[in-house]
Amino acid sequence: GAVVSQHPSWVICKSGTSVKIECRSLDFQATTMFWYRQFPKQSLMLMATSNEGSKATYEQGVEKDKFLINHASLTLSTLTVTSAHPEDSSFYICISLRGIYGYTFGSGTRLTVV
Amino acid sequence: RKEVEQDPGPFNVPEGATVAFNCTYSNSASQSFFWYRQDCRKEPKLLMSVYSSGNEDGRFTAQLNRASQYISLLIRDSKLSDSATYLCVVEDGGSNYKLTFGKGTLLTVNP
Numbered sequence: 629g630a631v632v633s634q635h636p637s638w639v640i641c642k643s644g645t646s647v648k649i650e651c652r653s654l655d656f657q658a659t660t661m662f663w664y665r666q667f668p669k670q671s672l673m674l675m676a677t678s679n680e681g682s683k684a685t686y687e688q689g690v691e692k693d694k695f696l697i698n699h700a701s702l703t704l705s706t707l708t709v710t711s712a713h714p715e716d717s718s719f720y721i722c723i724s725l726r727g728i729y730g731y732t733f734g735s736g737t738r739l740t741v742v
Numbered sequence: 743r744k745e746v747e748q749d750p751g752p753f754n755v756p757e758g759a760t761v762a763f764n765c766t767y768s769n770s771a772s773q774s775f776f777w778y779r780q781d782c783r784k785e786p787k788l789l790m791s792v793y794s795s796g797n798e799d800g801r802f803t804a805q806l807n808r809a810s811q812y813i814s815l816l817i818r819d820s821k822l823s824d825s826a827t828y829l830c831v832v833e834d835g836g837s838n839y840k841l842t843f844g845k846g847t848l849l850t851v852n853p
Contacts, residue, residue, distance in 0.1 A: 662840060671746075671829075672786070672843040721785055725839055736785040 630656045632724050634734030641712055641741055649707045649737045651722035656732075657702035658724040663695075666719040678705055712741045745769060748830050751847035759820050763828050763847050765813040771835030775806055777815045778829040780846060786829055789815075820851045 631654045641647050651661060659680050664672040676692075678684040678699035686692045696708040709716055722734040748765045755761050763777075778786035790797065792804040792813055803816040813830055830844035 660839070664843075669845075671845040672841075674840055674842075677838075677840060719783075723841065731788075731841065733785045733787075738783065 630654075630724075630726060630729065630732045632658070632722060632732045632734040634722055634737060636737055637735060638738040639740070641739070643713050643741055644711055646708055646710045647712055647739060649709075649720055649722075649739075651705045651707075651724070651734045653703045653724055653732070656724075656726055656729075658705065658726070658732075659702060660725040661699055661705040662723040662725070663697060663705075663707050664721050664723060666721070672721065675707075709739065712739070714741045717741045745842045746830055746832050746844040748828075748844040749847045750845075751849070753847060753849045754852060755820055755849070756852050757820060757822060759851070760816065760818050761820055761849060762817075763815040763830070763849075765815075765830030765844055767811050767813070767830075767832045767842075769832065769834060769842070770811060772811075772832045773835045774833035775813050776831040776833075776841075777802075777804055777813075778831055778843075779826040780829055781826050786831075786843075789828070817849075820849075822851050822853060825849055825851045 633652045661678045663675045666672045675690045676684045676686045678697045680702050684697040699705040717740050721736040724732045746767050775792040777789040779789050780786040792806045794806050796805045801818045805814045827846040827848045829846045832842050
């Protein structure tokens, strides 16, 4: 079946550094990718929606200059957390929309900023 | 009002018990509905889609009431392996297709 490979699975970084999370669709073209984050004991919250070749659409309250999304190809979407701080520590997950075939989830990235 | 609201839980039940999860959603234009399960520190995995006619998959039965904007999931003869957080998920209508997740209800099945 369709797979979205998300890397890294977990990352620990120092405060002030940047972290890039990749989501790669392995056997299909991901024209739309949703990026979510989940804080402990909270629901998954949509951060932004990206479509291949165009700028991402960010949800209210999500800083576009801090969470950089690139969806330059049909098989790769990236989220870069710039100048990460401890409050950015969370579980980040990409979800691809495959037209009528539904949604394919990445495996998630657990980010810890120390 | 929260967009997707679930029983807060947690639920602790013995093996073999029947357990029901409830969910309400606020967006009347929502088109598709799902139950996902999420194991600790993992990504959610689709359990089943939910249809107005109701649908059953083995021990799992899902129901949708569009008029009441209410979704349910029933697990019969619960197993230890059913222990997880159950997420009610709603797809927005229109051309958005984004998914809105409930906070989840934690189920622990005890031996």
